[in-house]
Amino acid sequence: MGRVAVTGGTGTLGRTAVCALRAAGHDVVVMSRRTAPGLATADLLTGAGVEAAFTGADVVLHLAxxxxxxxxxxxxxxxxxxxxTGGTARVVYTSIVGVDKVPSSYYRTKLRCEDLLHASGLRCAVVRVTQFHEFLGDFFASQRFSPVLLTPDVPVQPVHVRDAAAALVRVVSDDAVGRLPDVAGPQVLDGRTAARAYRDARGWHRPVLPVRLPGRAFRxxxxxxxxxxDAAVVxxxxxxxxxxxxxxxxALT
Known part of the structure; x- marks a missing residue:
């Protein structure tokens, strides 16, 4: 197995991906702006320490x-x-499902990052992932003091971070480049179903209120x-x- 440098290796997906990579036999360099045992101190904004962290890497898994x-x-x-560092490392970049279709500034920036990699002349692979379960969970948890549970009236397909990490290990372990298949959760849910599942799991007794907002992004x-x-994780x-x-x-099945 090869050496993998992971940006964002201490984040939600990063921590799980690092463990999965090591379990698969990869030599993993975990990058962070923090200085701590077991971490390669590197700052992607200033560039400090990044080349040193990438030296000898076969793959750079860009999760930051x-x-x-x-x-x-x-x-x-x-x-x-x-x-x-020689231009031989393959870059694997995690993007978000919908970046080419949702007109929001954050999604447009992610799409520009994809374009930058594709035009770089490096060996790059781009994997788009749906939102994590934690994203929905945090949104609903933030309303713990509300008398109602608001939910966007839109379809969602959240994925478990472990399933996303397992998919990335497979990508890291092969040699594919370009835009690769998406990684998505096993179910498409409407916002009401997701909110009711969270409410019932928490034992709350409050109405669920679906919300629709104006604007192109919400449409x-x-x-x-x-x-x-089509990319649902089996x-x-x-x-x-x-x-x-x-x-x-x-909770609801």
Whole structure:
């Protein structure tokens, strides 16, 4: 197995992917701006330490993300550092399902990052992933003091972070480049079903209130552009299954 440098290796997906990569026999370099045992200190915004972390890597798994233009800047730093270390490492980049169809600034930036990699001349693979179960869970949890549970009235297809990490290990372990198949959760749910599952798992007794907002981005959500039904993870963990893991309570199937 080869050496893999992971940006964003201490994040939600990063921690799980690092464990899965090591379990598969890869030598993993975990990059972080923090200085701590077991981490390669590197800053994608300034470039400090990035070349050193990439030296000898067969694959760079680029999981780091941030809001605004910093996301594109970080991706440019990855490209420059790979070139400076010989240009032989394959870059695997995780993007988001719908970046080419949802007109929001965050999604447009992710799409620009994809374009930057494709035009870089490096060996690059792009994998788009749907939202994690944690994304929905955090959204609903933020309303714990509300008398109603608001939910966007749109279809969603959340994926378990372990399933996404397992898919990335398979990508890292092969030699594919270009736009690769999406990774999506096993079920497409409407917002009401997801909210009711969360409410019931928490034992709450409050009405679920679906919400529709004006604007092109929300219309794109409503059209199902956050989902990729053909890419559903076979035997993946459903949102209800994740709720049982997290809360130890029965939820909707």
């Amino acid at each position: 993300t941030s809001r605004g233009t910093a996301d594109r800047w970080q991706t440019q730093t990855v490209v420059d550092a790979v070139r400076e 794109a959500y409503g059209a199902g552009h956050l989902c990729s039904p 035997d993946g963990v459903t949102f209800s299954g994740w709720l049982r893991e997290q809360l130890g309570s029965a």
